[in-house]
Amino acid sequence: MRTNIIVGVTGASGALYPLRLMQRLKRRGDVEIHLICSRAGEKTLYLETGKLASELKSLAHYSWPLEDIAAPLASGSFPTGGMVIAPCSIHTMSAIACGISSNLMIRAADVILKEKRRLILMVRESPFHLGHLRTMASLAEMGAIIAPPIPGFYNNPKTIEDLVDSSVDRVLDLLALPDDSIRRWRGPRTGAVAGPERDRPSEEEIPGEDANFRESEETTE
Ligand SMILES: Cc1cc2nc3c(=O)[nH]c(=O)nc-3n(C[C@H](O)[C@H](O)[C@H](O)COP(=O)(O)O)c2cc1C
Secondary structure (H helix, E strand, O other): OOEEEEEEEOOOOOOHHHHHHHHHHHHHOOEEEEEEEOHHHHHHHHHHHOOOHHHHHOOOOEEEOOOOOOOHHHOOOOOOOEEEEEEEOHHHHHHHHHOOOOOHHHHHHHHHHHOOOOEEEEEOOOOOOHHHHHHHHHHHHHOOEEOOOOOOOOOOOOOHHHHHHHHHHHHHHHOOOOOOOOOOOOOOOOOOOOOOOOOOOOHHHOOOOOHHHHHHHHHOO
């Protein structure tokens, strides 16, 4: 049986995130993607990528209108493996925190929270004011996972896609749906090192590395 995953797309900046997330989820073959996109989400998608909502929808198995409050996703009886809002606007985040279930995206998120399932919010804004931070803290207390798209640089990203994937990797892990292309930090001797064709550094070359400590660590394994 395939796992239902809900992907919400709002009008926050970062339209590349849902595109990449859905591409990677769809490749797995064991997931059914249920997409809900806000009007602002459609607008930001076009402004940032030139793509129309139809292209986003083509990556999902089902696309639900924002107004369709009678959709299966609006009920706790519909089984899902979780929901990701990528990217998540301050508007939608705040509505979820207050339980204002005025559209299908917010209602579906509310259902995920009340059923104690995974709700992952890729909240995108900068800087955050105190109200934003308090809202995030309150959502974390309710069980939501606040996962802003903040890329890691330890795998030496070269392209925008690498940066986007760095955040999508972590979201796939949070969904417990990792794929083969996930990049993980495996320590300084096996991880990526900046600079073209650079040889692996010796431990003496890496600031903060203690060769003796590492050796004794390995011999006890
Ligand atoms: C190009 C563009 C970028 C935006 N970026 C952000 C953002 O990063 N974070 C945010 O909270 N809102 C952002 N907004 C504003 C939201 O789109 C707006 O608050 C909208 O009402 C959100 O509605 P929704 O949550 O229903 O999608 C942006 C709007 C535009 C047009």
